[in-house]
Amino acid sequence: MKQPQVVGAVLAAGLALAAGIWAASYWYAPKAVTLQSGVLLGAPRAIAEFTLADQDGQAFSNDRLRGRWSLVFAGFTHCPDVCPTTLALMKVLTQRLGASAPAMIFLSVDPERDTPPVMQSYVRYFGPAITGVSGEREMLDRFCASLGIAYVKVPGASEADYTIDHSAALVLIDPQGRVAGYFPPPLKVDTLAADLSRIAGPST
């Protein structure tokens, strides 16, 4: 009767192991986050080294994107409709999410007109949570390429009156300073707040 007992013990051990593995995979697997308003990249994408400047003229480089989640919106201050609408939405999102709100970054793709003093009065209007960033064209283009942001200058009635077509999505940056996902338009504050609190909210 010894053999069946051994077989039984081995079987039981095997079953317990399988159950353990199943339970572990069930309990410890990262929960798949399904977003209502955006997409998360399967693997976050690194951002090439860059140095731009914030609205106070301070250097803004990769390290300013580390340590917390960030949302980047690209636009320009001469934009009458989409940019102020989106910045006002970023302000409301910040108020809604409180301490777990991501850092909000307004990236100007119009550094010729959007000098730090112009950016300073522009972003301050939308509250202290928004950082205005721009800089030299080469760096700006490198940063935009990393973020998957496209823009193109469109001539206007006069040389000074050009406008800019630009990506309208919000880019999500993870606390490691990598591109983690995108929120394409139309941007709605309720779904964005729900998604962001799921992704970037306090871990439980």
Added chain:
Amino acid sequence: MRMFVAVALFACAPAQACPGLQVEDAWIREAPPGAMMTAAYARLRNAGSRLLSIDGALGPDFAAAELHRTVVENGISRMVHGEPLQLEPGATSALAPGGWHLMLIRPARALKAGDRVSLALKCGREASEFIFVVKAPSE
């Protein structure tokens, strides 16, 4: 000379209103200090009996006011202009954030929430004046 100026001004002023054009909830987005651009929005209704083709605006507080439409194509936001907004008799249409809007270029003064601003909507050679209220939208 004075006479000439007076005649020239008169010649610029549209003689007639856009027949049947009605406007509701007309507002202008309060702009950040120093901003060179802002936008005006409203709900439009054609209560008249002929097609109205809205193609721009005029206002003493701006260097220019143009009718534009924001479109998002392939994730890129761009501005369409030079295209009139056609309003059939009985039809309504909205100038709203993210779509049709009046782009207001170089405000002559800082506009604060609560200010009332006169803008004339143009439909070809005619124009109708309406009061727009400056607002700071919460989102």
